[in-house]
Structure formats: structure tokens, C-alpha cells
Amino acid sequence: MRPADAPPPVLCARGLASRRGGPRGPGPVDFELHAGQLLHVRGANGSGKTSLLRTLAGLLRPLAGSVLWHGRDVRRNPSAYFSGMSFLAHGNGLCGELSAVENLRYALHVAGTPRPQPRIAETLRDWRLDRCADLPALRLSQGQSRRLALAAIVLGSKPLWLLDEPDAGLDAASLERLRLTLDAHLAGGGAAVVASHRDPGTAAAHTQTLDMDDYADAGYAVAVGVT
DSSP: OOOTTSOOOSEEEEEEEOSSOSTTOOOOEEEEEOTTOEEEEEOSTTSSHHHHHHHHTTSSOOSEEEEEETTEETTTOHHHHHHTEEEEOSSOOOOTTSBHHHHHHHHHHHTTOOOOHHHHHHHHHHTTOGGGTTSBGGGSOHHHHHHHHHHHHHHHTOSEEEEESTTTTOOHHHHHHHHHHHHHHHHTTOEEEEEOSSOOOOOGGGEEEEETHHHHHHOOOEEESOO
């Protein structure tokens, strides 16, 4: 039992059913995600990982159930939810004609989180993008593009990250940077939902796992971390 004075979860799903899912259709999902926790969403292609992330991000309307942000249904105050959440989709959302640093500045402007140039330059160095900062995005490799999209998430400093296959196209050094970044985000009181075939590498004490195959194959509801 949770103490009566304990803070509500940062993010909570109650009987959430997405519009797309496994071969037997989407199943209801329940989870609670507190500050400092990561929910690892795994499963085979087509099991509903991306649909769940898009539903949590507000891009898909759920068939049933609800999403709660700090104990309140996000439909009551969506602007408060969106202002505290960053979503990384399969695509990197880059404009090919803009340079890497211009894409980064634009993403931060749209997110309402502009950052000073020294902070941007430091993050570009952290993600090994400083040498291509002035290159048009269309000339970046797949890995560089993904790292640039991740750099925007990091600089945005939102408390909740929804990351769909953030490790796609990353080399070993970038995967380690991603792991360290997630650890720092959780240590700072952030929370994350990460859909990936890989284990995120975060500490077990801070990680929950939602296996979408559990209900995509068997057709039953899944509850994770509900107390």
C-alpha cells in the first residue's frame, strides 16, 4: 500500500487500449511511473510499442482507458502535460535544408525551451556532433541524425521523456552516452518511457518492464508497477 501522503505517479495509465496492437488487437495496459523511474516497453514488431508511445504522447486517441499526469487526467489540462513531456518518434523530425545547430535551435524554440549558445555547443560536443554542427541535416548519417534528435530531448530538460527506439542507428559510444544520459535524467528526478528491443541499461531498482508480447500473444490485460 502506498502511504496516504505519498506523491502521485508522474505518469499513470489506467486500462489504456491503443488503436493499434498485436495480432489479437490492443489490450488494456496499466502502469504507474514515479519520478526517477523508467518504463522499458519491449516486444516484437507489431506488438503495439509505437502505438502505446503515440497514445501516451497524445498523437493517438485511446480506444479505452486514461492517461494521468501527476494524478490528473491529461484531457483536463493537456497543455500542462505537453509542457512537461518530450516525445522522440521513429523519425528524427529534422529539416534537411537547415544545419544541425539550426535544427537544434528550432526544436528548442518550438518546445518553449530555448538555450544559450554555450549550452548548445556543450551538448553538441557531448554527442560528438560539434564537427558537423554547420552541415545541412540532409548530409548527416543516420546515427548523427539520431544523436541530434536526442540532443534536443536532453536540452529541453522536460521531466518526462517518451522515447521510441532511441537507440536506432547508434554506435557503441553513442549507446553508452544514451545510457549515461538516461541515468542522469532519472537521478535528477525525471521519468522516461522507452520502447526498445535493447535493455536500456539503467539500474534495475529504477526500471520497470512492460512486455507487449504478453498480451499481444495471449490477449489479456497487463499491469506493471501498480501498488
